[in-house]
Amino acid sequence: MTILFNNPAEFAEDQFEGFLDLYSDRLRGVPGGAVAHRSGEPQVAVIVGGGSGHYPAFCGLVGPGFATGAVVGNVFTSPSAAQVYSVAKAAHQGRGVILSFGNYAGDNMNFGIAADRLRKEGIDVRIVVVTDDIASATEEEKRRGIAGDFTVFKVMGAAAAAGLDLDGVERAGRAANSATRTLGVAFSGCTMPGAEHPLFTVPEGHLGLGLGIHGEPGIRDEPLPTAEQLAHTLTTAVLEAAPANAGKRVTAIVNGLGTTKYEELFLLWKTISANLRDAGLEIIEPEVGEIVTSLDMGGCSLTLMWLDDELETFWRADAYAPGYRKQAAPIANLVASAGGEESAEAAVIPDATEAARALGTVALAGLESIARTLHTNEVRLGEIDAVAGDGDHGRGMVKGIDAALKAGAAAHAADAGVAWILTSAGQAWAEFAGGTSGVLWGAALEGAGSALTDSREAYTPTDFVAAADGFATAITDLGRATIGDKTLVDALLPFVEALREQVAAGTDFASAWSTAAAVATERAAATAALSPKLGRARPLAEKSVGTPDAGATSLALIVTDLGSL
């Protein structure tokens, strides 16, 4: 609920004083609202408005590239005609005035009265009403304006900043409104400052489909769906309400009404964006966040605006308002480097001795062996993982080794030594496998490579033990798992230890490896046998030390198959 207030009757004015103090560098208060400081040539004045309680609508949208002024009414109450008149007069720059607002009775009346008076005084005034809410009426001209206020205001603000005349800005605004559709849902009502109870409620465990931003009746109440289901509902309904002649480019707004937070909106966007692309649409610079709120109301909406060339230009244009900033320039200068420092320097392959290059060929064969093992066992590893984890271990390992093999092969083809081949492979594994086990395997391959170096004139079994140790240390350094934690460490450390002992005892390396692999296989089986007891209740924190069970199994399979090289 709305908690902070002094005198509830003066909430709107009080908070507005704080707002004006905060943004005095870019706008100023005038009786009835706020007017942007001027920049450049005189332009058409785009005046937006409505009641308070919807920040950043409306005063948060005043600034270069956006609204020239905003009229600020009391909470959820239309501003008076006098306020509209006052703001319009203060904002007028001699090129005419657009008044734009949602299609509510009070706003229609008061903005209309102000327009009449302004015209009597010789100021050319046009009214552009926003009517995007498809749940509010069948006929377009009877629909209310909700989050679509934003797209319509934005287009007109950009059109005015681009120097269009009054006819041009009005035309662009009407085009934007015709191309904009919104559907919203509410999860809970909002509480006016000082009120004991919410202005309206939504039945527990339900959402109000199409419920208005002041609690206006919607279409119906429905049981709460999952985020994915809600995303489907919104996307389907808004796409079905597409305007005639809708093209293939859209922008989208996923708007939070107050207590539905960013993370929830991002979650919706994941599905909505996929749905829109599945519908063959290109998505241009979408916005996800709080655009038109209703105090502390729970809920959200999806707005689509179908774009032609002109609307796209105005939608993309820069804007700098307190509640919304858009700036094209720095993005254009960015370089989407695929792999940080490493990929930027990937071309510089360290010098390698002949022995290092020869061992590199063996390492590449090893990567090929691992790839075969993991592809063969992908399903099985997933099944083991599904008992205690999320069942994606096999898939993740396959993605990792495929990327690693590709990177290793490229390094080998460029005459790299064993260390660089393993380092390249490790980096690619971490990058593409995803998840914690990918990071661990990536770091482990890098650790093995570092232990070997590319500078030796010859490599002995002792060096291979050091490599296995480097591999294991990277994993224990990062994962901090120990034996008994039911991770790949259960198999890995005994493997390394067995290899070390065998080599120290003078066993030939192939036999030493086979013995160690057998140890790993036995330990992995022991760990896997524990898995059904874990069930699904494992705490999340525990999962961060690698996917349990399946990790040990995959290691055992890999080292076993590697033994045949």
Place this chain on the structure above:
Amino acid sequence: MTILFNNPAEFAEDQFEGFLDLYSDRLRGVPGGAVAHRSGEPQVAVIVGGGSGHYPAFCGLVGPGFATGAVVGNVFTSPSAAQVYSVAKAAHQGRGVILSFGNYAGDNMNFGIAADRLRKEGIDVRIVVVTDDIASATEEEKRRGIAGDFTVFKVMGAAAAAGLDLDGVERAGRAANSATRTLGVAFSGCTMPGAEHPLFTVPEGHLGLGLGIHGEPGIRDEPLPTAEQLAHTLTTAVLEAAPANAGKRVTAIVNGLGTTKYEELFLLWKTISANLRDAGLEIIEPEVGEIVTSLDMGGCSLTLMWLDDELETFWRADAYAPGYRKQAAPIANLVASAGGEESAEAAVIPDATEAARALGTVALAGLESIARTLHTNEVRLGEIDAVAGDGDHGRGMVKGIDAALKAGAAAHAADAGVAWILTSAGQAWAEFAGGTSGVLWGAALEGAGSALTDSREAYTPTDFVAAADGFATAITDLGRATIGDKTLVDALLPFVEALREQVAAGTDFASAWSTAAAVATERAAATAALSPKLGRARPLAEKSVGTPDAGATSLALIVTDLGSL
């Protein structure tokens, strides 16, 4: 509560996919988090992080001028060491890595483990822990990091973008942390995705002073104060905790935790900013909004960072992250024009006939008379208004006429005619009186001026009736009040009608005016007599047609005194 989710266990990863899709133009996902696309020369990598659920912290702060990368843990859970390591490796540009995070046990452990591993691989890593929460411990090094994360990360991001080396960025970050203090309050707990109950609660009607952003114990519970009282509490406590050698420049963050909305935060800022200025502080580019949230938690915090020249430079620097954009350039180009079109063209005074200029002298005398009347009756008008309104009518009228007289005198001194003198006076009245009655009086004076024009060779009593009509029409056009609504219209329309009748009947103008003024006085008295019945319960909407009662009285007093001219 958190309403939207699919599988609660995968909430953090799911929503992060939506986030990455949305901002793929400026950052990319890597295992464990997000890394900014590169721009320009290699720079020190500033890696921030912590659990999810705090958007825009942490992934929303990745971008040019801000963090190079963010590590994204599960909701309210530290990311794993492997995640930190992975993000740092991907973000590293060869100039070293800063790891920065709030001072929580899990973060200290996991970032620390990752730092050790990165150092083993030859990467220079520094750790800068944020410790701004003065409620969490007495000793600075034991304090938790909350919204002060933002100032510390921002300074380091700007320092890195400015090309400082690792020592320099680390030093700037430590300086920022030493200069930053925060105190927060909670009004209600937050609900984890999928949970039935909030993670913690605050007793109904109370706030938790110093309660942590994950519900960590605070100082004590207190009954809910007014916004003003809370602002005092926060400002006083944070100022008392100022660092040694604190200077006179600060920046401030008023942060909303989730369900405490922008309007409430602006209301707090109104008092906080006044308190800070009263304390002799200069406030540099404050931020009010959602900076470090906690899902749907109710609450807010005040952060101050005391600035020296270096911190001020880095605080002011541009940044372009998904959740925070700062851009100095367009603001610097703005012109804070004081009065829109009119003031910009104020120098161009329309031509006026001799008769118009002569009548202008009378108009100026009229304004002087009105000023005397209103100053004399300021207190009385306020008292009448206090019965049914907010008691500021007298004050508003005095502010209006003072500004109007000044503007009218300036126009007169510049040889303007009556129309321009009244127009200038009206614009100034509206601008400076504030409130609806100021707008109405301003429009009315303009209306009278327009009716007269500056182009007549002579003015007759019929013209003066037209001016009175123009005055009244502006008010009824905008206010839409009619007789009986208990506004100044109750006295105004009968006055104009009586004046019209008297002039039509051939009465000399002075007598006609006196008769009309007597009518106005009688009607105003009748309206004022109704006022106690209204009480304080007048709906807000009704107030928008001018402050009741007192408006009629002031009009009657003014026209009576004007009769003696």
